[in-house]
Amino acid sequence: xxxxxxxxxxVDGVVISTPEYAHGVPGVLKNALDWLVGGPEMxxxxxxxLGTSRHSVHATASLxxxxxxxxxxxxxAPPIELPRGGPTxxxxxxxxxxxxxxPLAAALAGFVQTLLAVRARRAPGG
Ligand SMILES: Cc1cc2nc3c(=O)[nH]c(=O)nc-3n(C[C@H](O)[C@H](O)[C@H](O)COP(=O)(O)O)c2cc1C
Numbered sequence: 001x002x003x004x005x006x007x008x009x010x011v012d013g014v015v016i017s018t019p020e021y022a023h024g025v026p027g028v029l030k031n032a033l034d035w036l037v038g039g040p041e042m043x044x045x046x047x048x049x050l051g052t053s054r055h056s057v058h059a060t061a062s063l064x065x066x067x068x069x070x071x072x073x074x075x076x077a078p079p080i081e082l083p084r085g086g087p088t089x090x091x092x093x094x095x096x097x098x099x100x101x102x103p104l105a106a107a108l109a110g111f112v113q114t115l116l117a118v119r120a121r122r123a124p125g126g
Contacts (some may be wrong), residue, residue, distance in 0.1 A: 001035045009041040012115040014072075015108075017050040020059035025066070044068040046118060048111045050104075051079030075114065077107035096125055 007015060018029050036042050040073045047067050051060050056079065080103045083089065095101045 004032060004035060005039060008036060008045065009039075010121060011045075013046040013048065013111060015048045015050055015111065016063065017052060018059060018063070019052065020056035023058035025059050025062050027048050028117065029063075030066070033070070037070055042067065042072045042085045045072045046114055047072045047074050049074060050107055050108065051077070052082045054079045054081065075111065077110070080104055080107070105122070 016029070018026060021027075024030075033042075049060055049063060049067075051057075060076065060079075064076065067074050080100055082094065084099060089097070091115065097103065
């Protein structure tokens with residue numbers, strides 16, 4: 001867990017994109033977050049929640065509640081609908097699909113703007 005703490009503690013922002021299982025957050029992700037409770041790593045950390053289905057509202061809501069309890073700042077992007085039922089697409093093919101790539105780029109660009117604004121406010125004289 002030292003690796004996770006170091007990784008999260010050393011960044012401006014965290015992006016979480018997860019499947020929903022049985023109307024909940026997958027256990028491994030919840031467990032990882034539980035290890036960070038009580039530490040300084042998530043406090044004031046900007047976290048972008050990037051859903052992959054408009055149906056996965058329970059996991060997103062639960063995740064947001066957990067993260068807010070940890071004093072993180074939660075930002076929610078509109079869910080991006082990943083294609084289902086076809087051949088398995090890898091990340092480059094998914095990113096090249098305008099229905100995925102364009103909203104993904106917009107969500108990440110908005111998040112980067114947020115992080116830059118936070119950094120500018122923290123900078124001496126900013
Ligand atoms: C056991 C199990 C439970 C699931 N429960 C939900 C659910 O409650 N809501 C939902 O939107 N999708 C649910 N899904 C679909 C997953 O969120 C996900 O879209 C799908 O499993 C593909 O992702 P994966 O390959 O990482 O498992 C479930 C999938 C599994 C295997």
